[in-house]
Amino acid sequence: MPHRSLGVDYGLVRTGIAVTSGGYSPRPISILSSSSSPSSPSSSPDHRRANATVELSKSIVNLMISEMATEIVLGLPLHRDGTDSEQSELTRDFGRVLAMEVRRRRGRECRVVLYDERYTSREARSRMIAEAMARNDRIPTVHELRGCIDAYAACLILEQYYRDDGWANAEVLSLMDDSIEAISCDIEYAKYAEGAERERSRMMHERYKRVNARREMIDRDRASEGGMAMGDCRGGTRRRKKKKKKK
Template sequence: ERVVNPTISLWDMKAMEPPQQTTTSGEDMPSLVGVKSIGVDYGLVRTGVATTVGYDPQPLAILSDLNNTQVCDKVLQYAKSEQASKIILGLPLHKNGTVAEQTNLTLVLAQELAQAALATLGPMVPVEMWDERYTSKEAAARAHAQDPNRFLYGSLDADAACIILEHYYHDHGLGRITVPVIPESLRRECLHQFETRQSLEEERRSNAMQEREERMQRRKDAIARSQQKDQEEQTRRNLSGGSKKKKKKKKKR
């Protein structure tokens, strides 16, 4: 069961964020080459999902008519199948950067997603939020430029998720907000769930490997018995053939 802490705000999250490197020197920027991420453009009706390895985002899916728990489960499935090391969730704000109604709804999802990710994928796959202002308009403009006749309604969410990833990688993730799992007791519980899940998966892998080895051994034993039977049959034939030759020689005399 996921317990979302309703008291944490965007400003609390920003206050918890450790200092980020702000140098403008390209050489000093943290490289995201080869870092695989899942991008999420969350909406109450539709949620766009995209993926990227380095700086080449690609749309994955548009999730429709799902509640928060279902959205989290789907996003985590994609994160696991894509072997992502980050989940980047778009953060909707007003044009002037202030909190909008959709901001608070997204914060609720962000906390549930961070909790589920920690319990399922572990602490090495953080959930981070990224300013998504104008991404939907940019996605629409790009789609219209590529195909002026394209029907845009309900088809741009995954494209917007791609743009979220594109901007995140272009800015080297500077300005991100890592979604914490708090209080500490909840974080420990999620870690315990992850460790338990890991232990069960390791046990299943070990059992599967043992069963596979036992099947291989049974096949080897069956092949060995078959070969031994063939050798015994060949030996009997050889002995029988030698006896017949001796009888023929006696008749000639």
């Protein structure tokens, strides 16, 4: 089975998500809200931002599980000269939270990597406009582009990552195995995996019961049809004998 990767274009307002199998034809799958919920105005802005970060990481891992991906490629916005920017530091902070959530629910086998995403948003905007012009469609407005450009940019992150052999030089976000965070994540993953295995066994048992019940129903129907056919044969024989006696 080809290696599946999830591309993430992280932003403070919206986060675009894309997926690819072995680098072929990356496709956008979702745009998630990165901002904090206004439902708890009494909490501090830092607390709301931290909660939003955790919720976003959970949503991304949910997509990772549903898409059966084993890797997340998180775009890292750098300056033109390749140095860190303010946004790249925020992305690194988010990446660490995301890496913990991945290890907590997917174990050590799955990973999160940071990959240079310079100019992907600009290129995504140019490509979307060019594609609209090639189809003779109306050129999308800035507002329309804003609604889908993040997921398109996530596709470009994956495209460039595989094109440039990014897995060979990408920055892997990993936890120290003997750290408190790593140990805590491993314990939670063991519990999560145990619960997932119990649920899998339960579903297999239910499926086995349904298959057996259907098989028994088919056997009863066949037996009933066989009995009716035998009864018809005997009835026909009796009727023929009665006709002979009348003669």
